[in-house]
Amino acid sequence: MAGGLARAAVVGTGLIGGSVLxxxxxxxxxxxxxxxxxxxxxxxxDRGVDAPDTVxxxxxxxxxxxxxxxxxxxxxxxxxxxxxxxxxxxxTDVGSVKAEVSTAATVQGLGHRFVPGHPMAGADRAGAGxxxxxxxxxxxxxxxxxPTGLGAFRRLAMLLVDVFHARVVxxxxxxxxxxxxxxxxxxxxxxxxxxxxxxxSALRDAVLTLxxxxxxxxxxxxxxxxxxxxxxxxxxxxxxxxxxxxxGAFLDELTEALxxxxxxxxxxxxxxxxxxxxxxxxxxxxxxRREFPAAADHAGELAYLRELGTAGGHxxxxxxxxxAVTYTGHLPATPPLG
Amino acid sequence: MAGGLARAAVVGTGLIGGSVLxxxxxxxxxxxxxxxxxxxxxxxxDRGVDAPDTVxxxxxxxxxxxxxxxxxxxxxxxxxxxxxxxxxxxxTDVGSVKAEVSTAATVQGLGHRFVPGHPMAGADRAGAGxxxxxxxxxxxxxxxxxPTGLGAFRRLAMLLVDVFHARVVxxxxxxxxxxxxxxxxxxxxxxxxxxxxxxxSALRDAVLTLxxxxxxxxxxxxxxxxxxxxxxxxxxxxxxxxxxxxxGAFLDELTEALxxxxxxxxxxxxxxxxxxxxxxxxxxxxxxRREFPAAADHAGELAYLRELGTAGGHxxxxxxxxxAVTYTGHLPATPPLG
Numbered sequence: 001m002a003g004g005l006a007r008a009a010v011v012g013t014g015l016i017g018g019s020v021l022x023x024x025x026x027x028x029x030x031x032x033x034x035x036x037x038x039x040x041x042x043x044x045x046d047r048g049v050d051a052p053d054t055v056x057x058x059x060x061x062x063x064x065x066x067x068x069x070x071x072x073x074x075x076x077x078x079x080x081x082x083x084x085x086x087x088x089x090x091x092t093d094v095g096s097v098k099a100e101v102s103t104a105a106t107v108q109g110l111g112h113r114f115v116p117g118h119p120m121a122g123a124d125r126a127g128a129g130x131x132x133x134x135x136x137x138x139x140x141x142x143x144x145x146x147p148t149g150l151g152a153f154r155r156l157a158m159l160l161v162d163v164f165h166a167r168v169v170x171x172x173x174x175x176x177x178x179x180x181x182x183x184x185x186x187x188x189x190x191x192x193x194x195x196x197x198x199x200x201s202a203l204r205d206a207v208l209t210l211x212x213x214x215x216x217x218x219x220x221x222x223x224x225x226x227x228x229x230x231x232x233x234x235x236x237x238x239x240x241x242x243x244x245x246x247x248g249a250f251l252d253e254l255t256e257a258l259x260x261x262x263x264x265x266x267x268x269x270x271x272x273x274x275x276x277x278x279x280x281x282x283x284x285x286x287x288x289r290r291e292f293p294a295a296a297d298h299a300g301e302l303a304y305l306r307e308l309g310t311a312g313g314h315x316x317x318x319x320x321x322x323x324a325v326t327y328t329g330h331l332p333a334t335p336p337l338g
Numbered sequence: 339m340a341g342g343l344a345r346a347a348v349v350g351t352g353l354i355g356g357s358v359l360x361x362x363x364x365x366x367x368x369x370x371x372x373x374x375x376x377x378x379x380x381x382x383x384d385r386g387v388d389a390p391d392t393v394x395x396x397x398x399x400x401x402x403x404x405x406x407x408x409x410x411x412x413x414x415x416x417x418x419x420x421x422x423x424x425x426x427x428x429x430t431d432v433g434s435v436k437a438e439v440s441t442a443a444t445v446q447g448l449g450h451r452f453v454p455g456h457p458m459a460g461a462d463r464a465g466a467g468x469x470x471x472x473x474x475x476x477x478x479x480x481x482x483x484x485p486t487g488l489g490a491f492r493r494l495a496m497l498l499v500d501v502f503h504a505r506v507v508x509x510x511x512x513x514x515x516x517x518x519x520x521x522x523x524x525x526x527x528x529x530x531x532x533x534x535x536x537x538x539s540a541l542r543d544a545v546l547t548l549x550x551x552x553x554x555x556x557x558x559x560x561x562x563x564x565x566x567x568x569x570x571x572x573x574x575x576x577x578x579x580x581x582x583x584x585x586g587a588f589l590d591e592l593t594e595a596l597x598x599x600x601x602x603x604x605x606x607x608x609x610x611x612x613x614x615x616x617x618x619x620x621x622x623x624x625x626x627r628r629e630f631p632a633a634a635d636h637a638g639e640l641a642y643l644r645e646l647g648t649a650g651g652h653x654x655x656x657x658x659x660x661x662a663v664t665y666t667g668h669l670p671a672t673p674p675l676g
Contacts, residue, residue: 120550140547169547179544182536187552189596190528193588195611197581198520200588205650205670206517208618209478209507212458214525214559216618221552223615226608230601237596244593246539250531255582258527258575263568270564273533277561280546280554312543332543 005064005090005159006030011055011077013040016094016121017068018131025049026133027163034058035128036069043128056084064159066117067093071231075104082110090152092117096184097235098144098173111148115156116173118142118180119166140314141166144173145305150298153305154325157318167314167330170305181239186247188221188229189240195222285313285330292325301325343402343428343497344368349393349415351378354432354459355406356469363387364471365501372396373466374407381466394422402497404455405431409569413442420448428490430455434522435573436482436511449486453494454511456480456518457504478652479504482511483643488636491643492663495656505652505668508643519577524585526559526567527578533560623651623668630663639663 006029010021013035021033021044032050034057035041044051052058059065059081067077074093078101081091091114093101098116105114119141141160145153153170160166171179194215198207207215221229233240250269257265292301308315308329317328344367348359351373359371359382370388372395373379382389390396397403397419405415412431416439419429429452431439436454443452457479479498483491491508498504509517532553536545545553559567571578588607595603630639646653646667655666 120548140550142548171544175544179541179548182539182541183545183548183553184550187532187556189589189592190532190556191552192608192611193585193592194525194528195614196607197585197588199610199614201520201584203517203520206509206513206648207521208621209647209650209652210458210480210517210521211618212478212522214529215521217555217558218525218528219611219615220555222608222611223619226605226612229608230604233596233604234599234601237599241593241597243535247531247535250535254527254531255579258571259579261572261575263572266568266571267564269534270530270560270567272537273530273557273560274564276533276537277557280549281561283546309547310544312547314547
């Protein structure tokens with residue numbers, strides 16, 4: 001198996017964890033899952049996957065462990081899992097905020113084998129019942145390569161590319177959290193605010209009858225578990241507040257143009273947004289290869305990886321031979337607008 | 339053909355008008371289209387539909403005409419089309435705001451044969467090239483039955499149900515505009531503000547790489563033509579500004595809960611939004627029939643229709659016999675929350 005990671009465990013088997021587990025199983029890995037909820041463990045067993053009663057039984061002897069529980073539990077779970085796994089066992093998580101768990105790993109002396117991760121996938125549902133081996137297929141999957149060695153990152157990236165066809169996006173934890181604030185956290189706030197405003201409206205029933213594309217699309221993630229969304233926002237509070245300020249300023253410009261009846265100013269603001277949509281829809285990439293010595297000092301490799309993510313790029317392949325590691329990377333072909 | 343409307347014309351053959359035209363043609367109606375843009379007329383002819391060079395040629399002798407041009411042009415186009423069509427010819431439009439065109443029709447003495455309309459359909463694209471006979475299949479389609487006779491409304495509703503499988507939502511023009519402010523116009527503002535904020539962000543490229551469900555869904559309509567969105571908002575300015583105020587208040591509550599680190603308050607706000615999503619996803623309806631004398635005073639029928647729309651209901655069938663009109667209506671089965 002890719003990266004030599006043949007035995008895998010998933011801790012926390014909700015929507016994302018369950019989907020990771022099923023995909024790894026379907027790819028032929030030896031897998032086990034664990035969840036604090038006995039009902040969730042039974043659901044896993046019903047789908048033919050081993051689910052011991054303790055987290056220790058589930059993770060002992062594994063080559064890779066995915067931590068997929070709620071965000072606030074991750075530092076504690078990390079310590080518990082690290083204590084009963086080998087030094088060679090790669091640890092990762094799928095949390096939507098990376099700074100806190102990343103710092104916890106460093107404090108716990110796990111920087112060499114814990115690789116913070118975040119697959120970008122829909123979150124309008126929850127629970128193992130909605131889990132699917134295809135949920136993460138082809139997803140952008142952020143990994144945060146750390147300064148204390150790239151071996152774990154390489155092996156995990158290989159697994160994700162092979163099994164999930166992931167577009168691996170290497171980023172530092174702070175950079176991830178900055179980008180995710182706008183790419184995911186603020187959109188969750190807006191979806192919740194829009195749906196909540198309708199909930200309180202006297203016109204609620206008529207509004208729901210008219211709810212087509214824009215409302216239905218714009219509130220989709222408001223269907224997710226409120227506690228999960230709250231944890232996500234609290235875990236990235238300062239950045240989310242800063243981006244909400246930026247959004248508020250844009251919203252004020254739109255509102256003032258509308259109040260003033262200024263069609264030209266309104267259209268100009270919407271044209272800015274359309275540029276982003278056009279880019280998102282028609283993004284093309286140019287591929288390249290980069291090779292680094294396998295055992296050398298990793299500063300150059302780390303710099304390459306982080307610059308790739310910052311520039312909007314991703315990896316589609318990682319190969320390791322006796323003496324070298326080779327990355328196939330992809331960078332946006334069009335120069336950034338503005 | 340249903341309602342006796344066998345010869346139809348569409349004026350303005352962009353995304354919505356083109357889709358209406360193709361669907362009517364596929365349903366076997368005798369159709370013609372017209373657009374001020376010669377390129378659009380050629381596109382129609384290329385798809386095998388008659389497209390004369392003048393609007394007068396296109397609409398003369400027709401039983402029903404759909405006005406599908408830009409919102410600000412509708413009053414003028416209405417007058418032009420009315421002048422060359424029979425008194426029996428039903429006129430309707432598909433604009434996203436109903437008050438102005440509705441008033442214009444009354445002023446022009448066309449209240450008995452102009453039925454303001456608004457099919458609720460996606461608007462992230464534009465142009466005849468994106469038109470499809472299936473775009474409006476099964477859509478919620480608002481019609482505003484007026485006080486000056488229900489004959490035109492009945493015939494048009496019959497056509498929409500038969501040809502488009504529409505869920506016809508009867509509403510007064512002001513009620514439509516109030517509900518559409520929250521169901522469509524404010525979501526367009528939010529989508530534009532979110533996409534525009536990313537456009538201006540230094541993290542733009544990284545954000546686009548991470549853009550999965552919530553961002554992609556939440557900005558979809560920001561891909562539409564800026565002028566069309568501006569016209570829509572300006573046509574419903576006061577209501578949109580009022581709902582933006584309500585949304586701003588909700589957003590402030592969320593922001594304050596986040597700033598204060600209050601997980602409980604955050605989750606409570608998001609729970610309000612989730613209620614709306616649950617209702618939207620799991621809405622069930624109970625069907626009923628209502629019969630009215632065909633030629634009687636229409637006050638009771640009009641009251642029934644408007645109450646149906648206000649309550650979140652719709653029509654799935656309209657039948658007219660010698661002496662009576664029968665509606666099959668559907669009302670939400672669950673009592674409104676809150």
